[in-house]
Amino acid sequence: MSAAGPQGPPVAVHQFVPTLNPHDATGTHTLLLRDILRGAGWRSEIFAEAIHDDLAAEAYKHWMYPDHAAEGDVHIYQFSTSSAMAGFLADRAEPLIVDFHNFTAPELFAGWEPQTEARAARAHGELTLLAKRAELGLADSHFNERDLRRAGYRRTTVIPVLVDYARVAAGAAPDRRVAAELAAVKEGGGADILFVGRIVPSKGQHELVKALWAYRRLYDPSARLHLVGGTSSFAYLKALRGFVHDLGLADAVRITGEVSDAALRAHFAAADVYLSLSAHEGFGVPLIEAMAAGVPVVARSLGAVAETVGDSALLLAADDPSYVAAAVRRACADASLRQRLIEAGRRRVPMLSVDAVAPRVVAAVATVAGSPR
Amino acid sequence: MEAGPEMAKAEPVAEADPKAYVARVMAEIEEEVRLRRSSGDLPPRLERELDELFLAHSPVAGRGGDLTEALRMVDAATFVDPVVPVDSERAAGAVVKKGMRTLLLWYVGWITHQVSQFASAVSRTLHIVEGRLKELERKVEVQRVPSANVVEVQALHRADAWWVQAAVDAVARVRGRILHAASGDGWLVQRITAAGGDAYGVDPRSDLVEQGVGTVSDLRGEDLAEHLRAVAPAGLGALVLSGVVDGMASGERTQLLHLIATTLAPGGVLVVHSLSRSSWDAEDAPYEADLAPGRPLRPETWRQLLAHSGYDAAVTSGPGGLDYLVTAVRATVPPPEPTPAR
Numbered sequence A: 001m002s003a004a005g006p007q008g009p010p011v012a013v014h015q016f017v018p019t020l021n022p023h024d025a026t027g028t029h030t031l032l033l034r035d036i037l038r039g040a041g042w043r044s045e046i047f048a049e050a051i052h053d054d055l056a057a058e059a060y061k062h063w064m065y066p067d068h069a070a071e072g073d074v075h076i077y078q079f080s081t082s083s084a085m086a087g088f089l090a091d092r093a094e095p096l097i098v099d100f101h102n103f104t105a106p107e108l109f110a111g112w113e114p115q116t117e118a119r120a121a122r123a124h125g126e127l128t129l130l131a132k133r134a135e136l137g138l139a140d141s142h143f144n145e146r147d148l149r150r151a152g153y154r155r156t157t158v159i160p161v162l163v164d165y166a167r168v169a170a171g172a173a174p175d176r177r178v179a180a181e182l183a184a185v186k187e188g189g190g191a192d193i194l195f196v197g198r199i200v201p202s203k204g205q206h207e208l209v210k211a212l213w214a215y216r217r218l219y220d221p222s223a224r225l226h227l228v229g230g231t232s233s234f235a236y237l238k239a240l241r242g243f244v245h246d247l248g249l250a251d252a253v254r255i256t257g258e259v260s261d262a263a264l265r266a267h268f269a270a271a272d273v274y275l276s277l278s279a280h281e282g283f284g285v286p287l288i289e290a291m292a293a294g295v296p297v298v299a300r301s302l303g304a305v306a307e308t309v310g311d312s313a314l315l316l317a318a319d320d321p322s323y324v325a326a327a328v329r330r331a332c333a334d335a336s337l338r339q340r341l342i343e344a345g346r347r348r349v350p351m352l353s354v355d356a357v358a359p360r361v362v363a364a365v366a367t368v369a370g371s372p373r
Numbered sequence B: 001m002e003a004g005p006e007m008a009k010a011e012p013v014a015e016a017d018p019k020a021y022v023a024r025v026m027a028e029i030e031e032e033v034r035l036r037r038s039s040g041d042l043p044p045r046l047e048r049e050l051d052e053l054f055l056a057h058s059p060v061a062g063r064g065g066d067l068t069e070a071l072r073m074v075d076a077a078t079f080v081d082p083v084v085p086v087d088s089e090r091a092a093g094a095v096v097k098k099g100m101r102t103l104l105l106w107y108v109g110w111i112t113h114q115v116s117q118f119a120s121a122v123s124r125t126l127h128i129v130e131g132r133l134k135e136l137e138r139k140v141e142v143q144r145v146p147s148a149n150v151v152e153v154q155a156l157h158r159a160d161a162w163w164v165q166a167a168v169d170a171v172a173r174v175r176g177r178i179l180h181a182a183s184g185d186g187w188l189v190q191r192i193t194a195a196g197g198d199a200y201g202v203d204p205r206s207d208l209v210e211q212g213v214g215t216v217s218d219l220r221g222e223d224l225a226e227h228l229r230a231v232a233p234a235g236l237g238a239l240v241l242s243g244v245v246d247g248m249a250s251g252e253r254t255q256l257l258h259l260i261a262t263t264l265a266p267g268g269v270l271v272v273h274s275l276s277r278s279s280w281d282a283e284d285a286p287y288e289a290d291l292a293p294g295r296p297l298r299p300e301t302w303r304q305l306l307a308h309s310g311y312d313a314a315v316t317s318g319p320g321g322l323d324y325l326v327t328a329v330r331a332t333v334p335p336p337e338p339t340p341a342r
Helices: A025-039 A062-068 A084-090 A114-131 A142-150 A176-186 A205-218 A234-246 A261-270 A285-292 A305-309 A321-333 A335-351 A354-369 B005-009 B018-039 B044-055 B067-076 B091-143 B164-171 B187-194 B206-213 B224-230 B250-263 B277-281 B287-291 B299-308
Strands: A013-020 A046-051 A074-079 A096-100 A134-139 A156-158 A192-196 A224-228 A253-257 A273-276 A297-300 A314-316 B177-181 B199-202 B236-242 B264-275 B311-317 B323-330
Touching: A013 A025, A013 A062, A013 A084, A025 A046, A025 A074, A025 A354, A046 A062, A074 A084, A074 A114, A074 A354, A084 A114, A096 A114, A096 A142, A096 A354, A114 A134, A114 A142, A134 A142, A134 A354, A142 A156, A142 B206, A176 A261, A192 A205, A192 A261, A192 A285, A205 A224, A205 A234, A205 A321, A205 B044, A224 A261, A234 A253, A234 B044, A261 A285, A273 A285, A273 A321, A285 A297, A285 A305, A285 A335, A297 A305, A297 A321, A305 A314, A314 A321, A314 B018, A321 A335, A321 B018, A321 B044, A335 A354, A335 B018, B067 B091, B164 B187, B164 B236, B164 B264, B164 B323, B177 B187, B177 B224, B187 B199, B187 B236, B224 B250, B236 B250, B250 B264, B264 B277, B264 B299, B299 B311, B299 B323
Parallel strands: A013 A046, A013 A074, A074 A096, A096 A134, A134 A156, A192 A224, A192 A273, A224 A253, A273 A297, A297 A314, B177 B199, B177 B236, B236 B264
Antiparallel strands: B264 B323, B311 B323
16 A cells, blocks of 8 residues: 655546547546546546547646656556557556456457457456556456456456446437437337447447347338447448348438537437447446436346346347347337336436445545545 | 237336336247247248348458358459449449440459459469368367366365365465466365465366356466466466366376476476376266376376476375375476476
């Protein structure tokens, strides 16, 4: 445990993150955690390998850290991908906390994105490398904690990822143009099924398209699927578009790319159901965002999904299109079930809110950093 | 929307227990799917066709490791079409493109013809390689020596077995990490840790590892040899092997000893628990014993083998001659020449 000076400046708990982006879960978590650490009395800065232009004032390049280093510093590494930063931190002597957000298993990119596959394999090696140095491993979920244990982390604890769910909560103003577009297509009838997440093989958007096809054939010929999120796999996006075209669903599947918070609110406001068939989730932030927005959730129970949603969603044991379609139909058409899912979701969100999680993260960090002074 | 058969059951029901309510809903959904399938509304064949249709859009390398399937895709891609599409969002664009295609067809055609010929030659070569590979696989398969499975006897591979305390005493105070394989649910790792040792376990039986992960801090679902290849040289203070070496073929055992020689620190301790041959051949021996490629060594053979490899080894036989324990301390200075593999 680091000793703080009796009357000197507060102990610093600095964060290191490979990429600081404003719209991804790790970036948001890092910024919120910085504020929580400062609020608790520690000094805290963010050091990143790459910094989004919008956040240039929020962080330093990681190679600048030696200029800020002081005795008693504690490091938190936001681990979600392979990065040279792992080696940088492994070579330093400061007490280290690894905050693990998981990374997609290499095999889920096999054949699609060889570089991403290789990067995921490297990430596994880096997680093991840092196990020797880490005094504490923080995991978003028990699913992630198991990975930490397997990588050799001795002391671990589970603390949910920090997310400001208010940004999508029902009642906040949506993007008016997007809301108008979505309202216009809704006038023709049919359910709106939503998924939010990067378009990559592991998120299973092609399984969602299969489910939509079955749903339209069995229940609702006018139903639509909205896939919100950017992509880091153009091979998969191309295959997805071709698949949609071959199935004659070009007018029914809307692939939006990345959207603003206001546009995201519009999509949640228009959605009849949030559907996730992701093959790998270390937590699943959009599942909780859907709940915050009052949208019933249907999800494949893989990875950390079951522990993230609790009993607030319909959890599917398989992704057969007819099975998924039947579950979506039920979530859309059964008023009693809809209401129960929406209410359960609204009860779930506060349990994972920043206010609920902040004291836990402060207590966990204090076991390594001690008191701020 | 078309009303499905499940809607008759979808009346609001005020169930107090949310879990029971969701369980009932899920059961009704499954019944709905069963009825839909049996009525022919969505035959399973159509669902399979969806899978195949998506597969047709995925890259060749994204279709798993099936060589024949990959070659089929290569064959389909060997012809390079010289007739460039001329569709355009603007009418004039299509005319311009068509004109350019006509002008350039002699050139594009010459290039694509050669590319197609090259691709065909590569494809043909790959088919020959595939044929020979399959022939080789057939020949190798009948001669293949399988890796030994873990062979455990319930009474001898548990925390109160006669040899466990001796093994714990031998390793608990060594410097560095202590590896137990096959660790199962971590029963011996817990004992060593309780005695003050820094222990962890590996076991290829992932179901047992999963059982122990919650209570034992460091268990890994890995093959022992694969794990040792990833360990740094001299990275281990001690190894305890139980249930893993008994059924190994000679080559696999030799390979394992080489790996141990690399990963065990000088002065480190190697503990081997093995069934005896009589125990191995007993009527009530585990079925894995029959399927193993090798048989347990006699205790003296282990002692000699380890002595030649630079260990100071001692053997303790178990009650009734069912098993024995070899405790070996590695010399702090390795022997000048390794014993040739036998």
